Amino acid sequence: MPADELPPSLGAHRVQTSKDVAAIVRSVSQGRVHWEPVRSLWFSGMALAAVVGGALTFSWAAFALFVGSTVTVLLLGHSLGMHRKLVHDGFQCPRWLEYLLVWCGTQVGLAGPLSMVRTHDLRDFAQRLPDCHDFLAHRRSFLVDAWWQLHCELRLEHPPRIELESRISGDVFLRFLERSWMWHHLGVALLLLAVGGWGFVFWGVCARVTAGVFGHWLVGYFAHNHGHMQHEVVGAAVQGRNVPLFSLLTMGECWHNNHHAFPGSSRLGLYPGEWDPGWWALCGLRRIGLVSGLRLPVDLPYRPELRRLPAGDHHCPPKVLLAE
Template sequence: MLEAYENRLPGEKLSLLVSLPFISVHIGALFALTISPSPFALFMVFLMYFIRMFGITAGFHRFFSHKTFKTSRAFQFILAYLATSSAQMGPIWWASHHRHHHKYTDEIEDPHTPTLKGFFWAHVGWIMSPSNVPTKEEYVGDLKRFPELRFLDKYHYLAPFSMAVSLFALGEYMALNHSQYGTNGIELLMWGFFVSTVILYHATFTVNSVCHVFGYRTYDTKDGSVNNWLVAILTLGEGWHNNHHAFPNSERQGHKWYQIDICHYILWSLSKIGIVWDIRDVPDDSIKVKRYGSNVV
């Protein structure tokens, strides 16, 4: 543990002030446990988790960070809004740190390497450090040219706030007009927003922590990335992390037929109706063998 602490860069330390929003969402989720959820509220937990995880996986990661497919400016904004409503900062900030991570994966400059800085730091510690609050501007010139993304990024708290207000309003509407569902505004706010957001936090963060420690390796990459099937299920396909680090410019991360990649299935379906296009697929076996040896196919 001491060694992990010593491996942090100057300024990489926890800050209560930076941590307050993150801690506050957890406190909200704890209060939710005092309210027995209705079946409708539990459905909303799942729905809000699923659509926002898709926003993070397809939007923040596969589109904004890696440009693995193309889409319209309107759908680009929808992805950005859904992901930003998860209270994980904005698209420009997120992509800048992720691109930096790929440049320095599991090296001392990597903001969330569990190998060098410890599991806790990789999972949540790094987002509670003042050193990681600024956007790494040098990586995201392509994204900063969109004023709507700059606005969403600068005022990133508006997206989760609007999502929370919408859930409260939906709950009040249901209480007044569809009382048979047994829900109300407070219940949907606490469960649909706070609980689902906390689950979303920790599922997303397992990619940085768990998927560099617990799992198996298909490709002999220069980092510690591993594949983890459980994380892949929870994150709609992001758990095939060793696959991703081997071919980061490929949209599909489940390289084998049995490696479930729900995000890819959705994007493939959207490509059939013209919402997304030019999806970058996994290289063929000859390229895999050339880079990583014959044992990968």
């Protein structure tokens, strides 16, 4: 593919672009990282409360609440609600179920739904270009990237325009969640305080949010720097990596090389041995009639910039992707 042309797959992207590739690259490359007080204080406050309050109020019941609630919001909220449904529209479901899944996604503690889509799409778009800012590429050292992603924001000099479709930008409930997502954590905290005291608050809210936000960054760092690849997006500044160790902890989101190759697929673990709890949950929901239209790589448009790597030949061939 010529260096002065954008991949055809970016033609339908939410990020609006011109045909000047050099200008587009500059728009996602030129900027500075600044400390963002709300993000920083939110994460730092939750982490401090989790460590101090959690240690002082530990009980096995509170710890079980932490494990159960964390698994629930990561699986139903982040993986199914925010990522596979809201961002990629990889399956269809009743609107009430989508709202419930997205609400669970806000309980991870990262951002509201509209911000999640914009943040995801800017990073996704930038990584598919020939170059982008180190912040968007997770290109700096482990500690620098941790500081940037957990406490800072990137302010681009000429940011591209991100056009959300009306099913997202015009939805009253999603806009309400965008404005109020932090307050929903307070509502959950008050409920847990009434049920189980401060131990349930520290473990069921503070520790859960800390684990969700920190884990999201940690997996993102490794999924763009360490791990094996079965596909290459030719000409992209950043390649996704598969990190098998995190398959269960991330509900299948760790198969990031697969996701870079087939971003619209609702199945992320595509090959034998790639455990994908998010996909298992979708299959269960489909069985009881709550979801339909699950998209797989075979359902997606052809990408001329996508290349199968020889190192992946010991897995099943691409044509098996995946008719179940």
